Amino acid sequence: MNPAYVAFEGERRIAAGDLPEVVRTAKQLLDRRKDAAILVFNGHTSALVDIDYRGSVDEVLKRLPKSATAPAEEPPAATAPRGPGRPRLGVVAREITLLPRHWDWLAQQKGGASVAIRKLIDEARRASGDKDRTRLAQDAAYRFMTTMAGNRPHYEDAIRALFAHDRRRFATLIADWPADIRDHAISLAHSDQAD
Incomplete structure (x- = not known):
């Protein structure tokens, strides 16, 4: 981590x-x-x-x-009338735009539109969780490497190996970089394995 x-x-x-x-x-x-x-x-x-x-x-x-x-604090008690949503539970009302056929389908779902949308989002998050973690890890490693090692030997090839998921080649290409930069880049690139 x-x-x-x-x-x-x-x-x-x-x-x-x-x-x-x-x-x-x-x-x-x-x-x-x-x-x-x-x-x-x-x-x-x-x-x-x-x-x-x-x-x-x-x-x-x-x-x-x-x-x-600082850790997140409780929002101050609202003095004005509250709008839609359940702020104490972290539920916030926002607008989404859907086609009529989407609204028709949502209206037929048990629990209503909000429950159906939350379930669809949770399902999509579970299905794409590994891909999302990998993408975020690659993006973080790329940002760090661009700032700290953009002029280092094999930088461009290391970036290609990073996005090609070729961990062995990635490690080989950055092996001669300064130890702290190399180790942090590897840690970021492999952070998708956490959790």
């Missing part, structure tokens, strides 16, 4: 874990070495996280996005 966030300074992985922990380590390194170039990645998607390192460690931590540092 990949950590929530990962920080690299050049070719070296310097921290992994929750965002405050990773940013604290990165900021401490930046305070010691002003020339350090640090990139922080979302550990699951490989999206780069923009961090404002100005000020003290505490000031930097206060500016972190709340969604990345």
Whole structure:
């Protein structure tokens, strides 16, 4: 399982874990070495996280996005009348557009349209779960490799091997890359095996 966030300074992985922990380590390194170039990645998607390192460690931590540092909170009690849906259960009303034949079919289903649509979605998610996990793992590995290894030898061939599901060739092509970059790329590429 990949950590929530990962920080690299050049070719070296310097921290992994929750965002405050990773940013604290990165900021401490930046305070010691002003020339350090640090990139922080979302550990699951490989999206780069923009961090404002100005000020003290505490000031930097206060500016972190709340969604990345705190568990989800209960939404505040609504003072206005509630609309359709069941917000306390996480059910949110949104609009979908269907053809008349779809509405006719949904109207005939036990439990009504909402129940039928939820069942169809759950069934589709189960059926495509492995494919979705593989695609997300490949996308995360691709993003990370493009940022950290786009100029490395065999980069393009490694990307081809990644998307061709050729794990042996992928590992062979990146074997000479810096260890932390290589190991993280492999971890991301194989993260579809988790769960």
